[in-house]
Amino acid sequence: MIDGRNKLNDLTGKEWLKLTKSFWLSEKCVDDKDAFKHPAPFLIKDIMKLISFFTKKGMTVLDPFCGSGTTLIAANNLNRIGIGIDLNSKYKQLARSRLNKEHFIENKNYYYKVGDANKVIGTLNNVDYVITSPPYHNILKNKGGGLRSESKKGFRTGSRIGVEYYSDSSNDLGNKKSYSDFLYSFQEIMSKCFNILKQGKYASIIISDFTVNKKEVCVQKDVVECMLVCGFSFVGTTVLLQDNKPLYPFGYPYAYKINHMHQNIINFRKPNK
Template sequence: MNSMVLLGSRPRLNDLDGREWVKSTKSWFVVNPRSRSKTQMKHPAKFPEGLVTRFVRYFSREGAWVIDPFAGVGSTMVACKTLGRNSVGIELNPDYAATGLADTNQTAGSGEHHIIIGDSIQMASLLQREFGNSIPQFDYLITSPPYWDMLHKSRGGNESVHKVRRKRGLDLIYSETASDIGNITCYDDYIEAVARVLGCAQHFLKPGGYVTLVAQNMLDSNGVMRPIAWDLARRLSISYRLRQEQIWCQDNKRLGCWGYPTTYVSNVHHHYCLILQNNHA
């Protein structure tokens, strides 16, 4: 389809009819991840293709280019191929990139799909190496960066997912690489690192193009609340226009008995999907 069909002087955002449009603008929704394959299970925090599908259908049209700078095991690429979009994913961990490439190749659909191994802070050189002088201008960016160093934190005495993964010999963190954002120990440095990656991406995003960044607030092991999503929204709104947020809820996660019987600690079963827009010409 022609991504430049105009309504007055403005291009159409997506291919949805009015009914689908309205349903997609609800500010909260439930998506429960499907069962993962053996290779996908190695990744400690894969986000579901159903989540990506919801946003890609709303913020792009068939044939559009989508980028994910924290590609993991390729959820964005798989969803984009199914929907007839083109995609680029950048992933630091070669094993996760290989899984993403294999899953994308095995998925029915269409479009051009690239998974690049490297550090997203070097996005310009990585895209130059992949595309030469024909780097696409991206219509949409969707990603979920590491939730700071959450994967390094103790889960207390409960039989948590973290402890189950350890028993099964699965990855507990994304990598041992020093440049991995998930290994940054200083919270402020983490916020700035994510902002730098999104700043690099902005140069390749179309004017008016949208960004969806999935994040979650966390309670640190010392009891301090770390409002990751809110701090990222505040920081990214310096260079992007913060439009709104949607709340992704999960209702199939195991409940943990945290803090009982003396201290309030919630079971966090929601994520913030920050919606931003590129206002740079």
């Protein structure tokens, strides 16, 4: 039974409690493979869990870096309205084919706007939840060499179709010259998300740590700092375990070098005034 005081979601107490665990196992489903032409798609079920926690039926979910449209599928599966933005029109085509397959109707069940999120967000208002994952700076352009490029599979992970970067646009966060330029642009976009998010509502950023100029960076810390500057409060990180990724002996046998086998789902709230 849903508690009458619960204005956040449509979950029972038991369902609510389960989703407050600080780690989740990432969960695949058959429809995920339709997204693999995109270099870094979410998995549908992971995003459905988030949307089911942070919204009620009929509410609006925004993904300003929407790529293959996974957030829109997850939102529609749960009878929420999805709004997606992406710079790359090729990804809108991919998203549309995925959404058509499920019989979700554009401009009724979901909206997908092609353009720079920094400009498009200003045309929106009154969003109930923001869930997104930005480009991981320029890591898709780091061909890396060594074991990864010589691996028999030749893929970035065991399941993807190949390595590709998002676009050549200078507005693409994946093409920002320095890591600090990347953070600045990310913060600008999140500040606009803050403005259109209703008070008391939530935003989740999915990102892992990565290397910048071959040095490991605590990206989570930087994302939290950017979001605090925008006005958000930090409310906790859920570790999304991806225990099926291949392991690379990057530092072996000389030095410790981490294998990232999880994403951080970093959760924030826009305070009530």
